[in-house]
Amino acid sequence: MAHAVVKVVERCENAQENNTLDLSECQLMHIPDAVYHLMRNTELKTCDLSCNVIKKIPPKFALKFNLITDLNLSHNQLSRIPDELADLNSLARLNISHNSFIVLPPVVFKMPKLRELDASNNAIIEIDTDEMVTSDCLELVDLKQNPLCRVFHRKLQNINVPFRIEVSEYDEDADW
Structure with a gap:
């Protein structure tokens, strides 16, 4: 446990120099208040x-x-993200892949500068396509390896949006 704390503190100190906070593989269950204080x-x-x-x-x-x-x-192990993330006015790339999302969070379409969204490898079965068309800056939405049902598969193929949507081939026999 102490080793993990030292690792987080060291990475926060490094971030103060290069403006890049890397807390990957730190066994975090949440973002400690100390991180906000250090940063x-x-x-x-x-x-x-x-x-x-x-x-x-x-x-x-x-x-x-x-x-x-x-x-x-x-x-x-995320299944949702707070609406307040729409206030990240400079966010251009968001990776929420390999989590537990069932629905693509609508907040991602409210992020004013978001260009790339990786939501692959989740359990997403549903997407609010009405929200999707309101995004101004998106260039790519990666939805590969999600159990989208046939209806949403067709909807995504026929939707008219100014960005690329990547989905896996629909497989009727897939056992999601």
């Missing part, structure tokens, strides 16, 4: 929280790290 005077541009066991991102994350352009939340 209070740092303008983070990149944050990597991948490969942990995080179940929830707190709303204050967007307030404390509002200049982030790249956020990696992959390989955690």
Whole structure:
């Protein structure tokens, strides 16, 4: 346990120099308050929280790290993200792959500068396509390896959006 704490503190200190916070593979169950305290005077541009066991991102994350352009939340246990992440006005890349999402979070379509969204390898069966068409900056939405039903598969193939949507081939025999 002490080793994990030292690892987090060291990575926060490194982030103060390069504006890139890498807390991947730190066995985090949540984002410790100490991280917000250690990073209070740092303008983070990149944050990597991948490969942990995080179940929830707190709303204050967007307030404390509002200049982030790249956020990696992959390989955690997330099933939703807070609406406050729409306040990440500079966020261009978001990776929520390899989590427990059943529905693609509508907040991703409210992020004003989001260009790339990786939501692959989740349990997404449903997407609000009405929300999807409102996004101005999106260039790519990766939905590969999700158990999208046939109806949504067809809907996504026929939807008229100015960005690329990547989905796996629909397989009627797939055992999701």
